[in-house]
Amino acid sequence: MxxxxxxxxxxxxxxxxxxxxxxxxxxxxxxxxxxxxxxxxxxxxxxxxxxxxxxxxxxxxxxxxxxxxxxxxxxxxxxxxxxxxxxxxxxxxxxxxxxxxxxxxxxxxxxxxxxxxxxxxxxxxxxxxxxxxxxxxxxxxxxxxxxxxxxxxxxxxxxxxxxxxxxxxxxxxxxxYGPFQHIEKFIPRTVTNLIDGVKPRLYGAGLNVRDxxxxxxxxxxxxxxxxxxxxxxxxxxGADGELNNLQVVQMILEEFGYDKNDFVHVNDRPGHDLRYAIDNSSLLELGWEPQFEDFTAGLHDTVTWYRENEDWWRPQKDAVEAKYAKTGQ
The missing domain is CATH 3.40.50.720 (NAD(P)-binding Rossmann-like Domain)
Structure with missing residues (x-):
């Protein structure tokens, strides 16, 4: 094939x-x-x-x-x-x-x-x-x-x-979320910031929900x-993984052993969607089921990958942070 x-x-x-x-x-x-x-x-x-x-x-x-x-x-x-x-x-x-x-x-x-x-x-x-x-x-x-x-x-x-x-x-x-995600994105940016000893950034109040x-x-x-x-x-x-951005940041902080409130609020994105949620029933009818039903386990897998593959993401890091700094994020 x-x-x-x-x-x-x-x-x-x-x-x-x-x-x-x-x-x-x-x-x-x-x-x-x-x-x-x-x-x-x-x-x-x-x-x-x-x-x-x-x-x-x-x-x-x-x-x-x-x-x-x-x-x-x-x-x-x-x-x-x-x-x-x-x-x-x-x-x-x-x-x-x-x-x-x-x-x-x-x-x-x-x-x-x-x-x-x-x-x-x-x-x-x-x-x-x-x-x-x-x-x-x-x-x-x-x-x-x-x-x-x-x-x-x-x-x-x-x-x-x-x-x-x-x-x-x-x-x-x-x-x-997972390996090979560009570090401009929410989870890998948070993870790589913490690897560098930088406090995570959170858009607005962090109440926006993603599945x-x-x-x-x-x-x-x-x-x-x-x-x-x-x-x-x-x-x-979808895998029934609804969490708001605040919860995700706090879970990543806890994965690193930091206080769950040790983050920085930054300007929210214009038109930031409130909540996404997936009804995956038609997919389940095909016999599919997720391996990572527990977000904590999937997050641990992801953090481990970024820790072990710094050579993959490190060349991009400075440029990404410089771009966000220009927008106050």
Whole structure:
């Protein structure tokens, strides 16, 4: 089986490649990645049966021959940082919308199975006391250029399924954490700050809730959908891991043996969504279950990885902190 993984040098994509190589000894993986700041070839170092190609998913001349040779396309590639989308939305439109269109046209041309990775942020947010969760039929209500561009890409996939009959599935996942996540993100930034003896930063009051899932559990869910999912259907991936940002910071501090209130409040993000929550019932029907049901265990696994892999994240650290310092965060 030959698998084309777009964005496979990024956080979730690289972990997907690791999982695939470990569990599918006959698979060959081709990674197409633009290698922006969020893509790191070191995340794929030492893996057998993996070919990394630097290229842009919005370029048909690059995409077409790779899709032609593939049995499966798993599309992770995306501009995905909310703060960056507020500063400059244009790369999000090009990559998330135009790039998805180019892939869909190639998939249509060659009749290749396609799985589209998306986010729960397309649904907007929920009130903190809302008893409901996001479902596949929740109306889209994106609140940032990032989530709006991902919502648009989801709609493109559905249109290509209905209009052209491509064999595609979609998954919308909650917030991931784990190895190989860029240190601009909340959990790895907090962890690496503490490794450096710097107090963690917390946006606003820290009451915003996310439904956390370990990246390995996300990727085993993707394989469950690819192997057992119904063509044209959307599956929500989550592990019932609702915690607010304050709780997460305090748990990380406790993991390091520090006082749980030893953090610094910083300016909140504009339009910061209140709460995400996933109803994963359709996924559970496929027989999937998470390995890291306990967030504390998953967090310990993550902290251990960052402690043991400083050579992976250290070259990025100064630039990330300098960027946040300019915004008071």
């Amino acid at each position: 030959k698998i084309l993984v777009t964005g496979g040098a990024g956080f979730i994509g690289a972990n997907f490649v690791h999982t695939t190589v470990e569990e599918m000894p006959d698979a060959e993986v081709v990674v197409l990645d633009k290698l922006t700041y969020a893509g790191n070839p070191a995340s794929l170092a030492g893996l057998d049966r993996v070919t990394l190609i630097e290229g842009d998913i919005a370029d048909p001349d690059t995409v077409d021959p790779l899709v032609k040779d593939a049995d499966l396309v798993v599309h992770f590639a995306a501009e995905s940082h909310n703060d960056n989308s507020l500063n400059d939305p244009s790369p999000f439109i090009t990559t998330n919308l135009v790039g998805t269109f180019v892939l869909l046209e190639a998939v249509r041309k060659y009749g290749v199975r396609y799985h589209h990775i998306s986010t729960d942020e397309v649904y907007g947010d929920l009130e903190l006391d809302d008893p409901n969760k996001f479902t596949p039929t929740t109306p889209y209500n994106p609140s940032s250029p990032y989530s709006a561009s991902k919502a648009g890409s989801d709609h493109l996939v559905r249109a290509w399924v209905r209009s052209f009959g491509i064999a595609a599935t979609i998954s919308n996942c909650s917030n991931n 956390w899932i370990h990246v390995r559990d996300h990727n085993t869910a993707v394989w469950a959908i690819v192997n057992k999912g119904e063509i044209g259907k959307t599956y929500l991936i």
